[in-house]
Amino acid sequence: MTDDGIRRSATGIPLPGPERPKRPEWALDEKDFLKDMDSVPLFMNTLPKDADENPLIQALQDLAYDGTPEGTIMQQKEVAENFKNQGNDCFKQGKKFYQDALVFYTNGIEVFCKDDKLNETLYVNRAACNLHFGNYRKVLTDCGHALKLNPKNVKALFRSAKALFALEMFPEAIDCCDHALSSDPDNQAVKDERVKIQTEFDRREKLRLEKELREQRIREKKMRIESALKTRKIRTAATPGFKPDHPHEIQLDQETDQLTVPTFFLYPEHNESDLIQAFNEQDTIGEQLAEIFYEKAPWDPEHKYRPETVQTYFETEDQGGNIGLLKVGLKVKFLTVLTHSKYVLRDGIARLIVVPKEDSQWKKDWLAKYGK
Known part of the structure; x- marks a missing residue:
């Protein structure tokens, strides 16, 4: 800048705009900006060797954990609670959003917060999503985790019963209903589910017993015929792979x-x-x-x-x-x-x-x- 207030080039030609001020000593290097940023504790990607002796770095680390373990636990609970609420909102919107709800419940579980009641709810809610998708083994796993936290969780027992019924494990499904009713005797949904399971179980058992009886009669008949052939000394033989083209038998x-x-x-x-x-x-x-x-x-x-x-x-x-x-x-x-x-x-x-x-x-x- 000259005495007349006009900024000029080295050869004296006037230039537009004010003269660029000098950079302060504390300013970051324009040519190696990222390297200088990494030296600022707030923006560090890696900790320096003397991190334990640096009070600013220690203060920032304490701030990240809210200063105390109790603060960390509270933060984890808040995060898990938030995921649970988002999952509930998705679930309430209907089947199209069940997959989103499942993801939120999973995220909540993976926070690993120390609140057993909250974790219990997250597992039971995720089981509801898995039940809809037909992931019956996953339903049983989720309900198993919930029941470890609370053996009397009626929803966990009810959803376990539905999954076991789908897997045709009828006695186990009935047992889950009975445990649920011992905690909540007036739960109509559980009562209805138990009736449905018992009815199907009885029907299957009747068919199974009838089949066993038929097979037993066939075996006994075959043994009697074989005995009669042997008594008469009638020689018999079977052709490998032969299948008769008629239904008649001895x-x-x-x-x-x-x-x-x-x-x-x-x-x-x-x-x-x-x-x-x-x-x-x-x-x-x-x-x-x-x-x-x-x-x-x-x-x-x-x-x-x-x-x-x-x-x-x-x-x-x-x-x-x-x-x-x-x-x-x-x-x-x-x-x-x-x-x-x-x-x-x-x-x-x-x-x-x-x-x-x-x-x-x-x-x-x-x-x-x-x-x-």
């Missing part, structure tokens, strides 16, 4: 002690068959054929298949697995076939082969397959 009449066996009568000449659902072991082959051929079969226009014009065979199987063929007379009882030493009742189904008596090229070729 039956044992307990009053008469007679077996009936589902039986296929096979007609290889025409690639046809008949299924006899229950061939009684005491009936003869002829009696069964008489019933089958009482009317002419639609695939037998020449009516060649009649009891007196056909021959019946069954396949034999020795211990080495060799297959043979054995003719059966009309007066032979079915039981005689079943108990033959080379007959195998495979997969619970008997098989008898029926062909015409008259000689034909087809019959010669068919018998040749069995070495006859």
Whole structure:
């Protein structure tokens, strides 16, 4: 600035505006501003080595904790209480805000304040959110924490019961309701929940017992049939992976002690068959054929298949697995076939082969397959 009050350049040219004043000694360095800021206790990112000896730093640290542990506890409670209130406000606004409520309750829990009553409420409230979302295991965890703080918390017991019911843990759910009612006998919501749980539990138990009874009867029936087959020395075998294409099974009449066996009568000449659902072991082959051929079969226009014009065979199987063929007379009882030493009742189904008596090229070729 010259004597005439005008600011000029080094060459004397007038410049606009007042001359920039000199920086005071306490001002921060413009070129290394962040470095200088870190030397100010209020803005420090890291504590210096002599932090314990610096009274200003110690004062700021004391201020952050409100001076005493009691002050810290009060602050934590206020923060947790604030989170709880925000969570409650969200929860009251409806299902769309339950996720926000859950976050607030979680934040409140994570404050770890020393107020057990407040923590108890936060856990129970978060359990309500988790119950809505179907997080049943989390509901039980939250309610478990609440019940550790207060074993008589009815809301925690009630929500535990609802979660256990959803998990189909009915006796445990009923137990939670009973504990809740011991603390609050007139709580209608708990009473209604208990009735609902008990009703479903009773229904499931009835179905379970009925199923067990059916399975027990099936096992007993199977054991009786196996015993009857063993007593008669009927050889049996099962084909791995075989599944019958009919619902019929070997039956044992307990009053008469007679077996009936589902039986296929096979007609290889025409690639046809008949299924006899229950061939009684005491009936003869002829009696069964008489019933089958009482009317002419639609695939037998020449009516060649009649009891007196056909021959019946069954396949034999020795211990080495060799297959043979054995003719059966009309007066032979079915039981005689079943108990033959080379007959195998495979997969619970008997098989008898029926062909015409008259000689034909087809019959010669068919018998040749069995070495006859």
